[in-house]
Amino acid sequence: MENSWAASGAAQGSAPGSASRSAFGRDLHLDLPGSGGIRAALLRALRDAVRSGRLAPGTRLPSSRSLAADLGIARNTVADAYAELVAEGWLSSRQGSGTRVAERAPARDAPGPARRTPSPVDRPRFDLTPGRPDVSSFPRTAWLAAARRALTAAPSDAFGYGDPCGRPELRTVLADYLARARGVRADPDRIVVCAGFMQGLGLLSRALRAGDGGPDGVSGSPGRMAIESYGLSFHRDVITRAGLGTVPLLVDEHGARTQELPALDDVRDIRAALLTPAHQFPTGVPLHPDRRAAAVNWARSTGGYILEDDYDGEFRYDRQPVGALQGLDPDHVVYLGTASKSLAPALRLAWMVLPDRLVDPVLALKRTGEWQSGSLEQLTLAEFLACGAYDRHLRGMRLRYRRRRDQLVAALADRAPHVHVSGIAAGLHAVLELPPGTEQSIVEAARWQGLALEGLNSFRAPSAPGTARDGLVVAYGTPPDHSFAGGLEALVRALPPGPEPEA
Structure with missing residues (x-):
């Protein structure tokens, strides 16, 4: 028979003699085997909890009175066990x-094989990989003020499980903002709030x-979705x-070749096309008006659909x-927007129109x-x-990101003029065009x-036809201000020298 209780009222039921169980103190779960006596069992349980790390150094234990009441044993038994464990250390x-x-x-760990000394490859000091904004710039003070006002005014039903559509307050404000700004x-x-773009x-x-x-349909093939030949692999996975x-849709200097959709549809049963029209990811070009x-x-x-990722x-x-x-x-x-780039990925807020x-x-x-x-x-x-x-936060971040892009372009013009920046002045990243066959060696350098840096080819769909382009996707939006200069210096050092000037 085992006596298993969680101290300070966390256990189910009542221990013998605990009609006045402590309503204060700290929770502590202990399993006390029935054999060998209560005191010995309590000593073993406490030693095991400390030895295993479940009770970390410095953890405060319940008082002898609280633990005794919760375990249904005499207070002196607990006090004696505590005293013995103090004496033992x-x-x-x-x-x-x-x-x-x-x-x-x-x-001390047992002797083992010598550990390899970490190299710069294991622990990059700087990060220029795309996918997130400068999270150090999150507007904490303004967000906290908005949270206080929102919490004060929140109706009682806001604390329930919620509507799958999302809160009506947010959908109403989003409708006005998206019409005005985008x-x-x-x-x-027609707006559905999601826990991130991937869920949508x-x-x-x-x-x-x-x-x-x-x-769940009637008949026919499962169908396919056209995707841009350069994009994120986990979007394809979803x-x-x-x-x-x-089905990959080729991307060139004018964006995705959407004029090829009818021909693809004739043989591939295309039901939708996922596009990034404002700023193709990652090549950085806008979709041409035609x-x-x-x-x-x-x-x-x-009768198909365009899924517009306005990231x-x-x-x-x-x-x-x-x-x-x-x-x-x-x-x-279908319009898909998200707060991941404008505010922070941790918010898990996106929306579909x-x-x-x-x-x-x-x-x-x-x-x-669904979450x-x-x-x-x-x-x-x-x-x-x-x-x-x-709006104020976006204006401030536009200035910050534009300054960083300008710094990147200026540094390349000064120290690597042979490296061309392609795409428009937009977003949180830029593409650096490289000579064929050099991308991987530069990423390693x-x-x-x-x-930490990613090459353009890591975003290319495996089944995309045509010739791959070598390039670097440099995310000037990712690092905080204090590390951007160091990351930029590391980048230009990694780039190969340009051609020798003619005599």
Whole structure:
């Protein structure tokens, strides 16, 4: 028989003689074997908890009175066990601070093979890999003020499980903001808040898979989604896990070749195309106006959809940002936005503006157990948008990122003029064009400079036709201000020298 209790009221039921169990103290779970006596069992349980690390040095234990009440044993038994463990060095006791686990030196590891000394390859000092903003610039003070106002005004239902659509306060404010800032034709009833872009893409892929010829459809093939030949591998993974195939759509200096969608559709059953029209990721070019029109025309003529990933559309430095593609045809373009680049990935806040006929299928899937963004974060973002703090933050970050891009371009012009920066002045990264066959060696050289860097080819779809381009995707938006100069210095050191000047 075992006596297993969690001290200070955390156990289920009641221990014998504990009608007045302590309602104060600290929780402590102990398993006391029935054999060998209670005192000996208590000593073994406490030693084992300390020896295993479950009770760390400095941890304060419950008082002898609390632990005795919770275990249903005599207080003197606990007091004697504590005293013996203090004498043995397992515990320490000081007047006024209670009984604690003693600060003991950690046991030495057994001798083993010599450990390899970490190299710069293992521990990069600088990070210029894309995928996130400068999180050190998160507007903590303004966000905290918005959170306080939002929490004060929050209705009681905000503390429940929430609606799969998202909080109505956020959807209403988002509809106004997206119309004003991105040219999106949005209605709050067609906005669905997601726990990040990946969740939104997964929901859409599953809805498209089930809608025609999928496991919940009538007949036909599972269908495919056209994807840009350069993009993120985990986006492709989300689509394929949902049951859709992927077909690469070539990208050139004018963006994705959307004029080829009809020909692909004839032989590949394309149901949707995932595009980054404002600023193609990662090549950095905007979708040409003719190709924007071609994408929308294809969707209209086939009943398909364009999934518009507007991941950094608010960051354009040489002119006003191009309006969202969704504004051309809200019935055939799904707009996907996120706070991951404008604020921080940790917020897990993204949104979809859906055509009417996709709202019910997407919500039906979301109700089956998909994670939802926290209501309090949604209310805070709604307040952050409504009070103008979001616009102010974006203006400040545009200036910061533009300065960094200018620094990058100036450093290359001064020390590596043979390296060309392609793409428009926008977003949080730039592409450095390289001679064929040099990309991997430069990435390795950067690692030995203590710099984490990614090559352009790491973003190329494996099945993409045509010739691969060598280049570097340099994320000037990733590092905090204090480390950007060092990262830039490591970058230019890693670049190969230019051609010798002619005599």
